Amino acid sequence: MARFIVRRLLGMIAVLFAISVIVFLIFNVIPNSDPAARIAGKNADPALIARVSADLGLDQPLPVQYLTMMKQIFTGQLMSYAKDRNVVQQIWDGVPATFSLCIGAAVIWMALAVLFGYMSAIHAGKFTDRALTILSLVGISMPVFWLAAILLYFLTFKIQLFPTGSYVPLTENPVGWASHLILPWFTLAVLFVGFYSRMLRSNMLDAMNEDYVRTARAKGLSERQVRIRHVLRNSMIPIVTLFGLDFGQVVGGGAILTETVYNLNGVGLYAGEAIRSLDLPPLIGVTLFGAFFIVLFNTIVDFAYAVLDPRIRLGEAAPA
Amino acid sequence: MVVPVGELEVPGEPPLPTGVPASQIQGRNPWYLAWLRLRRNKVALVCGAVFVLIVLFCLAAPLWAEHVAHTGPNENHITEKVVIDGQPTNVVAPDGTPIGPGLHGQYLLGADQNGRDVMVRLMYGGRTSIYIGLAAAAVTTVLSVIVALLAGYYRGWIDSVLSRIMDVIWAFPVLLLGIALGTALAIGGLKIGPLAIAGDSIWIPIMIIGFVYVPYMARPIRGEILALREKEFIEAAVAQGKGPLRIMFSELLPNIISTIIVFFTLNIANNMLLESALSFLGAGVRPPNASWGTMIADGYEMIYTAPHLTIVPGLMIIATVLSLNVFGDGLRDALDPRAKIRLEH
Numbered sequence: 076m077a078r079f080i081v082r083r084l085l086g087m088i089a090v091l092f093a094i095s096v097i098v099f100l101i102f103n104v105i106p107n108s109d110p111a112a113r114i115a116g117k118n119a120d121p122a123l124i125a126r127v128s129a130d131l132g133l134d135q136p137l138p139v140q141y142l143t144m145m146k147q148i149f150t151g152q153l154m155s156y157a158k159d160r161n162v163v164q165q166i167w168d169g170v171p172a173t174f175s176l177c178i179g180a181a182v183i184w185m186a187l188a189v190l191f192g193y194m195s196a197i198h199a200g201k202f203t204d205r206a207l208t209i210l211s212l213v214g215i216s217m218p219v220f221w222l223a224a225i226l227l228y229f230l231t232f233k234i235q236l237f238p239t240g241s242y243v244p245l246t247e248n249p250v251g252w253a254s255h256l257i258l259p260w261f262t263l264a265v266l267f268v269g270f271y272s273r274m275l276r277s278n279m280l281d282a283m284n285e286d287y288v289r290t291a292r293a294k295g296l297s298e299r300q301v302r303i304r305h306v307l308r309n310s311m312i313p314i315v316t317l318f319g320l321d322f323g324q325v326v327g328g329g330a331i332l333t334e335t336v337y338n339l340n341g342v343g344l345y346a347g348e349a350i351r352s353l354d355l356p357p358l359i360g361v362t363l364f365g366a367f368f369i370v371l372f373n374t375i376v377d378f379a380y381a382v383l384d385p386r387i388r389l390g391e392a393a394p395a
Numbered sequence: 396m397v398v399p400v401g402e403l404e405v406p407g408e409p410p411l412p413t414g415v416p417a418s419q420i421q422g423r424n425p426w427y428l429a430w431l432r433l434r435r436n437k438v439a440l441v442c443g444a445v446f447v448l449i450v451l452f453c454l455a456a457p458l459w460a461e462h463v464a465h466t467g468p469n470e471n472h473i474t475e476k477v478v479i480d481g482q483p484t485n486v487v488a489p490d491g492t493p494i495g496p497g498l499h500g501q502y503l504l505g506a507d508q509n510g511r512d513v514m515v516r517l518m519y520g521g522r523t524s525i526y527i528g529l530a531a532a533a534v535t536t537v538l539s540v541i542v543a544l545l546a547g548y549y550r551g552w553i554d555s556v557l558s559r560i561m562d563v564i565w566a567f568p569v570l571l572l573g574i575a576l577g578t579a580l581a582i583g584g585l586k587i588g589p590l591a592i593a594g595d596s597i598w599i600p601i602m603i604i605g606f607v608y609v610p611y612m613a614r615p616i617r618g619e620i621l622a623l624r625e626k627e628f629i630e631a632a633v634a635q636g637k638g639p640l641r642i643m644f645s646e647l648l649p650n651i652i653s654t655i656i657v658f659f660t661l662n663i664a665n666n667m668l669l670e671s672a673l674s675f676l677g678a679g680v681r682p683p684n685a686s687w688g689t690m691i692a693d694g695y696e697m698i699y700t701a702p703h704l705t706i707v708p709g710l711m712i713i714a715t716v717l718s719l720n721v722f723g724d725g726l727r728d729a730l731d732p733r734a735k736i737r738l739e740h
Contacts (some may be wrong), residue, residue: 080631086562088565089559090563093563094563097567101575101576101579158511197488212721213717215720216673216713217712217721218712218713221712224691224695224705224709228705230697247594252472302675321456324569328568328571331570331571332570332675332676335676336695346571347574347676348579350678353582358575361571362567364570365567365571366568370570
């Protein structure tokens with residue numbers, strides 16, 4: 076097990092290293108994206124551009140620039156080009172909003188997905204199943220930002236059910252925190268409720284034909300016990316796997332659309348601003364932040380598998 | 396496509412004829428069987444038809460623009476008046492509110508803040524959105540199949556290298572990667588050898604969207620190739636002295652074609668959603684070109700005064716993506732009734 080952990084952690088570091096290099100290269104190798112020229116302004120003379128370059132250390136060779144940037148990230152001193160703000164601090168400031176949004180949405184999406192998937196599976200082919208199937212199909216076919224805009228228009232503007240405005244810290248005002256987040260939570264959850272409930276439904280329908288279910292019935296368990304303890308529990312394994320991966324993606328940048336439309340000042344909103352001003356340091360910071368969570372949750376899922384299934388620990392075969 | 400005899404008895408498939416001499420039973424190839432299964436899935440067929448109708452609707456854009464609306468998709472009419480119910484009306488009122496939807500040939504779906512005809516833009520925007528969805532799906536499919544064939548056929552270090560590259564792309568936040576590439580490429584365009592793409596070309600979002608979804612498609616196909624690689628018919632092909640390329644393209648590829656078709660269909664739907672998201676964030680289709688995503692982005696600025704600008708293109712996206720998703724699911728059930736091909740989002 077120790078070797079497995081070490082191998083996975085090394086892999087994690089390698090992937091993060093590769094990602095930081097790629098983001099760095101995207102913004103340095105692509106033509107006409109010289110940051111100094113952009114910061115110096117449209118009609119700057121070459122001398123000014125050269126001075127800006129020297130100020131930002133952009134006249135150094137690429138590997139040196141890269142190392143400087145990485146050192147600044149780890150010592151928390153990375154400054155953005157455009158507004159001269161501390162990138163690490165800005166990301167850190169966005170963490171409460173992003174995590175409030177993502178964790179709340181994750182609770183809603185798992186709860187609703189299990190409920191809908193379970194209802195669909197036990198009423199397979201009947202009206203409940205069809206209605207839920209249509210709902211989840213519509214859910215996965217909807218642009219998230221569009222749903223956010225429509226909910227914002229109808230529920231906060233037309234009937235003023237929810238307050239407008241941005242993120243309210245939990246420590247300041249818990250009621251305000253929740254009431255400002257209900258719409259974003261649901262918006263972010265809809266897509267995943269659709270995916271997960273459909274997946275749970277088909278997993279449960281497959282599991283219902285398994286021998287262990289027949290055995291459970293044969294030993295006299297009630298239908299309810301069979302469904303919940305045997306069918307549902309076994310059908311949840313792939314869902315939990317997927318949850319780990321998706322939660323990483325959502326924290327690592329998937330919430331950017333929801334944060335943008337609802338104006339929640341989280342990491343996603345910060346990333347959006349950085350992208351619009353083509354500011355490399357915040358982009359590297361945010362991408363590494365996002366990739367860290369994606370890789371972290373991938374690794375947690377792998378660990379969970381390794382604990383459950385010794386074959387993975389010993390061999391190379393990863394679950395597909 | 397190899398279908399062993401015993402596997403033909405599949406639930407949901409028409410039964411083999413009984414009481415007929417064996418010599419008179421016609422052979423039915425797998426494609427025909429798939430078609431028979433698909434034909435029974437009325438919902439999927441209707442959704443396929445809806446998608447075709449939406450495509451036709453968008454293809455008719457120049458006709459509508461010329462004969463009904465008398466304006467192009469990017470023409471501003473901000474200071475003009477148009478006659479509605481015999482009354483000359485401002486296309487965009489002095490307070491900035493554009494004409495709303497109504498039963499008039501011009502501005503059937505109203506105008507936007509620049510006095511552009513929303514109906515015309517919707518039709519032209521649909522062409523862009525669907526075109527990007529299809530072209531990006533083609534890019535993803537070609538790249539994934541090549542990666543999967545190489546990794547699955549050669550295995551060993553080639554597989555390791557390709558899989559690690561896929562891991563890295565996989566670990567990228569999809570939206571952030573898309574936006575970062577979109578913004579960076581929009582400035583200078585893209586030059587790969589002889590291939591040059593201008594910064595405002597729709598091939599930029601096509602390449603980006605096609606690229607970011609490669610691991611999601613290449614991984615499951617690679618798994619399938621790895622399994623096929625162990626089968627006897629590949630051994631036989633090797634023994635016959637067939638080269639790697641021939642084995643890959645004439646032995647392995649035909650066996651994964653049904654998977655590819657299903658992935659391709661569902662991928663179009665995903666691509667259209669990603670295109671709309673990138674365009675909404677300003678990293679996809681460049682203005683003044685219309686796509687459904689840019690229309691929502693433009694409309695969202697005026698959501699409190701002219702909500703139809705946001706609502707209408709969104710409904711078109713939902714209709715298109717939904718019909719593709721349902722049709723794709725139907726195709727999967729028809730082509731591969733027992734296998735579980737799943738394209739993770």
